[in-house]
Amino acid sequence: MTSSAKHKTQQPFPLQRRTMKIGAVVVAAGKSERMGRNKLLIKLKGKTLLEHVLDSISSSCVRQIIVVVGHKPWELNQVLDNPKYNLKVVTNKNYERGMLSSFKKGLGSILDTDAVFLVLGDQLIVDPHFLDQMANVIQANRQTAKIVSPLYRKVRGHPVLLSNALYDQIMSLGDDKTLHDLISNQEKSVVALKAKAWTAIDIDRPEDVVAARRYVSGYNQKTRSEKSKAV
Helix, strand or coil, X not given: CCEECCCEEECCCCCCCCCCCEEEEEEECCXXXXXXXXXXXXXXXXXXXXXXXXXXXXXXXXXXXXXXXXXXXXXXXXXXXXXXXXXXXXXXXXXXXXXXXXXHHHHCCCCCCCEEEEEECCCCCCCHXXXXXXXXXXXXXXXXXXXXXXXXXXXXXXXXXXXXHHHHHHHHXXXXXXXXXXXXXXXXXXXXXXXXXXXXXXXXXXXXXXXXXXXXXXXXHHHHHHHHHHC
């Protein structure tokens, strides 16, 4: 899900007054075959991965959330039926065609947005402040930036923010294409935002969960330390 990249890198800068309408499509349709169980329901710090993702998005600049389900969608009802989440659930019956198929399904349900995040439902951490920074980049560079991508040690990760100028192109991509193909063709319009390791971490196998728990513990300790120094 990650790839190396060579794009202009943008350092985070202070948020400006939000004027853009930002949405998010959370892809939660996969089979989790390598994990052997639905990885979205794996718990870290007392909450499922999907809950962590939705809580973070809900705390960010995102004002419209679409969750795309596919394989055994009822398994996610315990999370998605929670009234605290203001979201819409859509089903991708063709989820086995891949992530692009699910993203297009969700994008087709997005209403009146200037840009949309592609978010993985099994993302280990989603920092709402980083989402705001990404939105700030695309807002400050409307004429030139169509894609904002996290970049950790030359590796491009998730989530990715895409301008509405690309919606039609995304919807027209065939099943033999990927978002990576689109991004490669938009190289001059991609802004890479310096990010932390969580943007490039995949959770696909049981051993990944063990490493994830260690990372989250260390990440939380470091974040608390940074906050205490800033006070």
